[in-house]
Amino acid sequence: MKTKSIRALVVLLSFVGLAGCAGSVSEPEGTGGPLGIDPKTGLPILGDDDAPAGRSYKAFGGGTLGSDRISGAAGEEMKRVKPYSALVGEYARVLGKTPALLPTFAATFSEPPARWFFEPEASAVSVFSAYRAAFQGCLDLTATDAAYATAPTPTTAATECGKFASRFWTRTAGSAEIDVCVNVATVQTQPETDFRRKWAYTCAAVLTSAGFLSF
Amino acid sequence: MSRRHHISRRSLIQGAAAAAGLSTVAGSSLFNRAFAQAIPEKPVLLVIHLGTFGGYNSVFNSADSFTAAGDFGAAAGNITNLGNGLVVDTATLGSMPDFAKTHMASIGMRHEQFQHEAAQRAVWGDGTNNFGIRLASVMGGDAAIKCALMGDTTPGDFPKSPVGGVSLQQIRDMGPTIAALGGGAVDPLTPNRDIAAGGLTAAQQMSGDSITKNPVLLGTVKEGYATSIETLKKPVRTFNLAALQSAYGIGTSTTVNGFGSKMAAAELMVEAGANVIIATDGGDWDTHDDNNGARARRSMARIMPSINTFVGRTSAFADRNVVTVIMAEFNRSIPNSNHNSGMTATVVGKYVKTGTTGKTSAAANLPPSAPKPVAFWSYLATVLKSPTNPFGANPHNLVL
Numbered sequence: 001m002k003t004k005s006i007r008a009l010v011v012l013l014s015f016v017g018l019a020g021c022a023g024s025v026s027e028p029e030g031t032g033g034p035l036g037i038d039p040k041t042g043l044p045i046l047g048d049d050d051a052p053a054g055r056s057y058k059a060f061g062g063g064t065l066g067s068d069r070i071s072g073a074a075g076e077e078m079k080r081v082k083p084y085s086a087l088v089g090e091y092a093r094v095l096g097k098t099p100a101l102l103p104t105f106a107a108t109f110s111e112p113p114a115r116w117f118f119e120p121e122a123s124a125v126s127v128f129s130a131y132r133a134a135f136q137g138c139l140d141l142t143a144t145d146a147a148y149a150t151a152p153t154p155t156t157a158a159t160e161c162g163k164f165a166s167r168f169w170t171r172t173a174g175s176a177e178i179d180v181c182v183n184v185a186t187v188q189t190q191p192e193t194d195f196r197r198k199w200a201y202t203c204a205a206v207l208t209s210a211g212f213l214s215f
Numbered sequence: 216m217s218r219r220h221h222i223s224r225r226s227l228i229q230g231a232a233a234a235a236g237l238s239t240v241a242g243s244s245l246f247n248r249a250f251a252q253a254i255p256e257k258p259v260l261l262v263i264h265l266g267t268f269g270g271y272n273s274v275f276n277s278a279d280s281f282t283a284a285g286d287f288g289a290a291a292g293n294i295t296n297l298g299n300g301l302v303v304d305t306a307t308l309g310s311m312p313d314f315a316k317t318h319m320a321s322i323g324m325r326h327e328q329f330q331h332e333a334a335q336r337a338v339w340g341d342g343t344n345n346f347g348i349r350l351a352s353v354m355g356g357d358a359a360i361k362c363a364l365m366g367d368t369t370p371g372d373f374p375k376s377p378v379g380g381v382s383l384q385q386i387r388d389m390g391p392t393i394a395a396l397g398g399g400a401v402d403p404l405t406p407n408r409d410i411a412a413g414g415l416t417a418a419q420q421m422s423g424d425s426i427t428k429n430p431v432l433l434g435t436v437k438e439g440y441a442t443s444i445e446t447l448k449k450p451v452r453t454f455n456l457a458a459l460q461s462a463y464g465i466g467t468s469t470t471v472n473g474f475g476s477k478m479a480a481a482e483l484m485v486e487a488g489a490n491v492i493i494a495t496d497g498g499d500w501d502t503h504d505d506n507n508g509a510r511a512r513r514s515m516a517r518i519m520p521s522i523n524t525f526v527g528r529t530s531a532f533a534d535r536n537v538v539t540v541i542m543a544e545f546n547r548s549i550p551n552s553n554h555n556s557g558m559t560a561t562v563v564g565k566y567v568k569t570g571t572t573g574k575t576s577a578a579a580n581l582p583p584s585a586p587k588p589v590a591f592w593s594y595l596a597t598v599l600k601s602p603t604n605p606f607g608a609n610p611h612n613l614v615l
Binding site: 124187208 | 359360367384385386387388390391392394395404405406407409410411413414415417418420421422425426427428429430431432433435436438439440442443445446447469470471472
């Protein structure tokens with residue numbers, strides 16, 4: 001008797017649930033194309049009605065279930081700060097070995113206790129620590145290659161900056177990014193007299209960019 | 216204008232020299248005091264928030280409210296009258312250094328929120344801005360890190376967005392923090408600070424596209440670049456890490472995780488010139504059913520030694536006006552130590568007048584007329600002698 005009552009209740013609730021959903025599905029939203037291209041991001045600007053393949057469901061209260069959905073441009077908010085556990089492998093992947101300093105930065109990079117997860121966040125100290133680790137790793141990277149035995153020039157710096165970017169960011173650097181990197185190599189490092197250290201500073205700047213520190 | 220400035224500087228130097236010389240010759244306490252008062256005091260606020268989801272039992276800072284019924288274990292024999300209506304729990308707040316016991320106030324506020332998150336939002340912000348970060352942005356000073364979080368623990372619902380160009384910077388390890396401030400050992404692997412500032416500026420520029428497209432998820436990266444570059448441009452600071460580790464009994468550890476290390480790091484940031492320092496203790500503070508106060512007392516007993524060390528040491532800093540606050544999102548209620556609609560905070564500082572505006576009823580309630588949390592922040596700005604108070608009038612008249 002008790003089992004029958006529960007079954008009846010489940011069946012009744014199922015019908016109510018179906019009525020609440022199936023009876024109130026609206027047409028898919030989004031019929032037009034993008035409103036334009038955002039000059040800031042280079043991404044398409046979608047209007048409120050242009051969310052691709054989105055559906056709106058009426059709620060029991062008369063509103064829509066998507067009314068509190070946060071809208072944003074397509075392609076935005078896709079990146080995350082790399083956690084320490086990822087950085088350990090990432091430095092080794094791009095440099096060939098892990099900078100010796102890195103393990104001392106586990107807490108600074110917010111390494112969570114075992115079986116815990118924290119969404120990593122950067123800070124002034126973690127950014128500078130990343131630069132220190134990068135500089136140490138880059139000193140090794142530039143220690144023997146003949147390309148780093150002479151002072152950077154605008155031409156050689158542009159070439160090497162492009163190589164650093166491809167290696168660290170897994171993409172081709174834009175011309176503006178190359179210009180910034182060349183400026184580090186040829187201007188910012190002027191106080192440094194050791195050519196290989198000049199290249200290491202240049203390498204460290206690229207390796208401390210969001211192209212490497214996030215994914 | 217420049218003439219007045221010239222005369223003022225000369226007068227100040229002459230006056231200081233005269234005072235110093237006379238005090239040396241005659242041992243004059245009058246001149247010693249006048250000279251001491253001429254030292255500019257940098258205001259610093261430390262806020263200790265009890266629990267990611269917690270509460271601050273008012274048996275500690277309104278102890279006499281509970282002796283009649285014996286709630287939360289209060290009794291005539293375990294309370295201390297500090298004067299001007301302020302009666303505290305002897306074993307905890309009554310164990311603080313003499314400076315604290317003569318410069319302590321209980322400040323009450325009502326926010327009418329009974330859920331942790333809503334109450335945390337109420338005591339920490341106005342719905343948009345974090346009051347602590349906002350205060351840090353108007354307190355002046357020249358430190359690059361003006362608002363610092365000890366470790367990475369915050370109250371559960373805690374606004375973190377930058378205010379007035381000041382962002383909340385996490386201090387998770389004292390070693391790398393000291394290195395960033397310029398106080399670490401220098402070796403061939405240490406980058407030149409000027410070149411590093413230029414390198415990070417370049418990294419910031421090369422990250423511009425990613426940061427623009429990910430303003431929320433990479434928001435801390437954006438703030439991290441800006442503050443680290445600013446830090447590298449400041450004069451280097453030296454710190455005595457071993458002395459801090461010894462004072463707070465944390466061995467040789469530099470990691471900021473336990474409460475002792477958070478207080479050690481807080482003192483480090485006081486020395487580094489921070490304006491507002493926030494430390495959240497993640498212990499047992501949501502003490503439901505704690506009718507005899509035993510759980511709350513255990514938690515307080517755990518953190519008091521480190522708080523006492525911090526207050527004892529920083530109150531001796533002649534060039535700092537350090538204000539220390541113990542608070543949570545609400546008091547515990549009677550019966551059953553549940554959530555209350557307001558909170559009584561403990562405030563200790565050089566310009567704090569002993570007394571209370573946070574005395575609760577025997578039922579642990581604050582009066583309906585108790586000021587809102589924003590008025591508590593106005594009080595903090597007042598006792599800090601902040602050059603600007605963005606929180607309106609201060610109704611808590613416990614100021615020296």
